[in-house]
Amino acid sequence: MMNAVLLKNPGQPLAFSEVAKPLPGPDEVCVKVKAAALNHRDVWITKGQYPGIVPDLILGSDGAGLVEAVGENVPDSLIGKAVIINPSHGWTDNPSHQPDDYQILGLPKSGTFAEYVIVEAQYLIEKPAHLSFEEAAALPLAGLTAYRALFSRADLRAGERVLISGVGGGVALFAFQFALAADAVVFATSGSEEKLNRVLKMGATGIANYKEEGWAKSLGKSTPGFDVIIDSAGGEGFNSLINLAAPGGRIAFYGGTRGNIPKLNPQKIFWKQLSLLGSTMGNALEFKKMIEFVDAQKIHPVIDEVFPLEQAQQAFDRMDQGKQFGKIILQVG
Numbered sequence: 001m002m003n004a005v006l007l008k009n010p011g012q013p014l015a016f017s018e019v020a021k022p023l024p025g026p027d028e029v030c031v032k033v034k035a036a037a038l039n040h041r042d043v044w045i046t047k048g049q050y051p052g053i054v055p056d057l058i059l060g061s062d063g064a065g066l067v068e069a070v071g072e073n074v075p076d077s078l079i080g081k082a083v084i085i086n087p088s089h090g091w092t093d094n095p096s097h098q099p100d101d102y103q104i105l106g107l108p109k110s111g112t113f114a115e116y117v118i119v120e121a122q123y124l125i126e127k128p129a130h131l132s133f134e135e136a137a138a139l140p141l142a143g144l145t146a147y148r149a150l151f152s153r154a155d156l157r158a159g160e161r162v163l164i165s166g167v168g169g170g171v172a173l174f175a176f177q178f179a180l181a182a183d184a185v186v187f188a189t190s191g192s193e194e195k196l197n198r199v200l201k202m203g204a205t206g207i208a209n210y211k212e213e214g215w216a217k218s219l220g221k222s223t224p225g226f227d228v229i230i231d232s233a234g235g236e237g238f239n240s241l242i243n244l245a246a247p248g249g250r251i252a253f254y255g256g257t258r259g260n261i262p263k264l265n266p267q268k269i270f271w272k273q274l275s276l277l278g279s280t281m282g283n284a285l286e287f288k289k290m291i292e293f294v295d296a297q298k299i300h301p302v303i304d305e306v307f308p309l310e311q312a313q314q315a316f317d318r319m320d321q322g323k324q325f326g327k328i329i330l331q332v333g
């Protein structure tokens with residue numbers, strides 16, 4: 001048996017329960033989870049906002065731990081290895097988009113908010129030595145999404161001006177750290193003065209509070225426009241991002257936290273020769289490149305708060321209230 005966090009049904013509080021310990025199939029491994037991390041996706045799922053939710057679902061896309069057992073087709077040499085799990089399943093090499101049968105760990109397949117998780121061996125990558133298990137668990141989903149949006153889709157180059165909107169978000173903060181490591185000139189917006197002060201200390205060139213009246217006009221006056229903008233809010237504020245983009249700018253977006261974008265102005269977009277780039281997660285090669293980048297640059301993910309697995313509900317409430325700066329972690333065992 002093992003302990004796990006279960007979503008019995010959407011809208012119900014999370015249950016910390018004992019369930020059967022899973023066994024690996026021929027191509028799979030059993031990972032003893034040391035730490036897991038929350039993504040907004042997990043919160044959306046608890047509210048029933050994703051299709052395919054099954055009763056008693058074990059949530060969680062992000063995890064790091066030790067390989068405890070392997071299936072018959074997997075080499076025994078993996079046992080005991082410290083690993084990070086790639087939650088992006090079924091998308092091998094097509095750089096353009098994910099396949100129809102693409103899945104993200106944690107729905108519908110049982111996820112990482114448990115003492116053990118089963119994944120195919122192909123989705124493991126060795127944990128870089130400079131990362132703790134908590135930092136390693138923070139990386140997978142958000143780091144991958146940030147990496148693809150920033151580098152594969154927006155093609156960020158050193159010296160370019162980049163704006164990260166809603167920098168307090170899990171993916172956004174990785175985009176911020178990755179852009180700094182890539183020698184871009186990085187600006188950020190947030191609805192929190194405290195979070196803006198944090199990113200100023202981390203190396204932001206400029207900041208703006210998107211809750212303040214006229215923020216986009218003032219920011220626009222202080223820069224000649226942004227070559228790259230990374231966003232996950234959508235909504236009305238997206239039009240300000242179009243105004244802030246430099247001619248030829250690329251806006252990559254991976255979320256719609258603030259809903260549909262009203263009154264999108266086609267003239268502004270085509271006259272400025274802008275590229276609007278939708279982006280989702282990333283493929284196996286991008287995951288590998290992201291981990292290599294983090295290892296080479298010795299990037300440490302920002303950890304907001306660490307909760308024991310049995311306090312998962314408090315961790316979910318914190319994310320739902322948007323209080324976090326960096327990743328919210330569940331410590332397992």
Ligand SMILES: NC(=O)c1ccc[n+]([C@@H]2O[C@H](COP(=O)([O-])OP(=O)(O)OC[C@H]3O[C@@H](n4cnc5c(N)ncnc54)[C@H](OP(=O)(O)O)[C@@H]3O)[C@@H](O)[C@H]2O)c1
Pocket residue numbers: 039040041044141142145165166167168169170171172189190191192195210232233235237254255256257258279280281319322
């Ligand atoms: N397509 C994909 O592959 C993919 C992957 C991951 C996430 N997502 C989506 O992307 C979104 C963010 O995910 P996450 O896990 O990073 O969530 P998160 O950690 O909860 O971050 C959400 C952030 O949104 C920012 N925000 C809220 N209102 C905003 C506004 N009006 N303008 C600009 N920013 C605003 C806030 O930033 P401040 O706190 O700084 O104000 C907040 O921290 C979610 O909608 C999620 O479903 C998509």
